[in-house]
Amino acid sequence: MILTHGVGGRQDLPLPLEYVIAGAVLALLVSFGLLVLTTKRAAEGQVVGVRNPRGWPVPRLGRVVDSPAWIALWRVVGLLIFAYFVLVAFAGSDNANNPIFGMTYVWLWVGLVPFSLIFGRVFRAISPARTIVAALTWLRGAGDPPLRLPERLGYWPAAFTLLAFAWLELVYPENNYLGPVRLWLAVYLAVMILGGVLFGEKFLERCDPFEVYSSLTARLSVWGRTQAGNLVLRTPLGNLDTLRPTPGLVAVVSVLFGTIVYDSYRESPTWLQFVQNPEMSANTAYLISNVALIAFPLLVAGFYCLGTMLTGVGDVPRRALPGELAPSLVPIIVGYVVAHYLSYFWESGLATLRNASDPFGNGSDWFGTADMPVSYFFAFHATLLAVIKVAAVITGHVLGVWSAHIRALQVLPPQHLVTGQIPLLLTMVGFTVGGLYLLFAA
Amino acid sequence: MRLTARIIAVVAAICGIACVATACGNDVATEPSKDSDPVVVGINFSGDSVDPHGTQIDVPVGHGVELDVTADAAGEIHVHSDPEQSAAYGVGTTRISLGAFDIPGQYEVESHTLGKTIVTLEVK
Numbered sequence: 001m002i003l004t005h006g007v008g009g010r011q012d013l014p015l016p017l018e019y020v021i022a023g024a025v026l027a028l029l030v031s032f033g034l035l036v037l038t039t040k041r042a043a044e045g046q047v048v049g050v051r052n053p054r055g056w057p058v059p060r061l062g063r064v065v066d067s068p069a070w071i072a073l074w075r076v077v078g079l080l081i082f083a084y085f086v087l088v089a090f091a092g093s094d095n096a097n098n099p100i101f102g103m104t105y106v107w108l109w110v111g112l113v114p115f116s117l118i119f120g121r122v123f124r125a126i127s128p129a130r131t132i133v134a135a136l137t138w139l140r141g142a143g144d145p146p147l148r149l150p151e152r153l154g155y156w157p158a159a160f161t162l163l164a165f166a167w168l169e170l171v172y173p174e175n176n177y178l179g180p181v182r183l184w185l186a187v188y189l190a191v192m193i194l195g196g197v198l199f200g201e202k203f204l205e206r207c208d209p210f211e212v213y214s215s216l217t218a219r220l221s222v223w224g225r226t227q228a229g230n231l232v233l234r235t236p237l238g239n240l241d242t243l244r245p246t247p248g249l250v251a252v253v254s255v256l257f258g259t260i261v262y263d264s265y266r267e268s269p270t271w272l273q274f275v276q277n278p279e280m281s282a283n284t285a286y287l288i289s290n291v292a293l294i295a296f297p298l299l300v301a302g303f304y305c306l307g308t309m310l311t312g313v314g315d316v317p318r319r320a321l322p323g324e325l326a327p328s329l330v331p332i333i334v335g336y337v338v339a340h341y342l343s344y345f346w347e348s349g350l351a352t353l354r355n356a357s358d359p360f361g362n363g364s365d366w367f368g369t370a371d372m373p374v375s376y377f378f379a380f381h382a383t384l385l386a387v388i389k390v391a392a393v394i395t396g397h398v399l400g401v402w403s404a405h406i407r408a409l410q411v412l413p414p415q416h417l418v419t420g421q422i423p424l425l426l427t428m429v430g431f432t433v434g435g436l437y438l439l440f441a442a
Numbered sequence: 443m444r445l446t447a448r449i450i451a452v453v454a455a456i457c458g459i460a461c462v463a464t465a466c467g468n469d470v471a472t473e474p475s476k477d478s479d480p481v482v483v484g485i486n487f488s489g490d491s492v493d494p495h496g497t498q499i500d501v502p503v504g505h506g507v508e509l510d511v512t513a514d515a516a517g518e519i520h521v522h523s524d525p526e527q528s529a530a531y532g533v534g535t536t537r538i539s540l541g542a543f544d545i546p547g548q549y550e551v552e553s554h555t556l557g558k559t560i561v562t563l564e565v566k
Contacts, residue, residue, distance in 0.1 A: 272496030
């Protein structure tokens with residue numbers, strides 16, 4: 001048998017229609033329930049907000065995770081993973097047995113989300129770019145980096161680097177060959193190291209696609225930091241509320257949500273039949289895919305900005321509203337990622353672990369997992385999977401709506417509390433129902 | 443707080459209805475039929491185009507799939523199953539057997555030569 005390219009074979013069956021309808025109705029009901037509840041409380045003069053926004057201090061644990069030994073430990077782990085990446089990128093074979101594809105598209109890109117949800121800012125801790133930049137900075141000696149990143153640039157660079165990764169994963173036809181993946185990762189690392197040396201660690205915080213994605217998801221974890229940098233435990237919503245409006249934040253969340261939605265849509269029969277029409281040349285189809293990758297985030301951003309700006313009534317500065325409410329999209333993204341990638345992460349993640357144990361296909365067994373069978377648990381428990389999918393999307397939706405309400409109540413004048421929030425609510429219901437529909441149609 | 447209780451009650455009721463509605467309507471794991479006839483998919487390559495190009499084909503769990511390929515040039519077909527399968531065809535008619543599909547899910551059958559998805563097998 002000839003060895004093929006790429007990761008992932010089996011995809012989930014579409015979500016049954018009843019689940020989509022039940023989910024959509026639930027989203028609508030919960031949204032309006034929350035609206036009534038929060039506005040009623042606010043009208044009665046009660047403070048509507050998160051519990052203990054400052055967080056519960058955990059000084060002992062804080063001392064451990066901020067100790068040089070702990071930081072060094074995770075940097076070493078990061079460098080070991082990086083060394084393995086380099087090994088398989090240059091010495092591995094150019095076929096589906098090479099674990100680099102699964103490590104990049106499954107472990108790194110999808111795995112970022114669960115790990116950051118549980119442990120906080122994980123990519124920051126293991127990022128090889130950060131370690132290399134820290135080493136180079138140490139070699140150079142004390143002093144500020146030579147250049148300063150303009151503050152108004154905010155997260156804009158990350159919106160483009162995230163789009164660049166999404167392009168590799170979703171549009172570029174040769175993304176399952178070793179050469180292009182290796183080149184993309186090498187360019188990424190070179191840019192990050194160069195930027196990190198020139199602009200300091202701030203550059204990685206704002207431009208590294210994986211770090212930005214991981215740190216954004218970590219806002220939904222229980223691990224937070226005070227202004228002074230001390231470790232605290234917070235409720236996920238309290239943690240999310242500490243995300244202040246930054247330029248480019250709307251762009252980043254729109255790119256994340258838009259590209260995941262495109263990922264769902266591009267596999268639907270409607271889209272396949274459209275771009276593969278015999279009358280359309282391959283170049284045109286490729287161009288359309290490229291345009292779609294950009295159009296989906298733009299559409300998300302457009303709907304979102306419209307919905308949030310309409311929320312402003314009276315003297316509220318409308319143009320500031322999308323940025324103010326942007327954190328509320330983070331739980332919606334995470335909910336959709338869980339729904340869309342859960343079984344893929346499980347199956348392809350395990351298959352990658354199997355391949356990683358025998359990276360050169362010569363019968364070796366480095367980690368003892370070379371003969372591990374891939375579990376198709378979710379394929380055989382389709383009802384359970386469907387319930388988890390709908391539950392994840394609805395949980396994300398509820399957290400998003402709740403987070404948006406808390407912010408909206410702070411900026412809206414009391415007499416417009418209910419009417420003002422309706423456009424925002426409709427936008428979020430639209431995103432959730434749209435997401436559920438894609439899980440059904442694709 | 444009575445309002446919260448009411449909202450929770452409504453949500454619980456909806457969940458209940460949804461559960462009842464889905465319990466009877468969802469038979470995802472179809473019993474593999476004793477009928478061992480494979481599902482045959484006719485594929486026609488001509489020039490840069492392939493017919494079908496993105497259609498969904500229903501395959502009952504446990505059934506085999508055979509591809510009936512007619513082509514004006516030799517090429518290669520990939521099936522994204524685990525392990526991934528790959529088969530070559532020549533000019534004229536070629537019969538490719540993909541074996542039985544025992545795990546429910548969607549599998550793409552792709553033309554490696556044209557980079558197009560020919561059919562998606564919906565195994566359930």
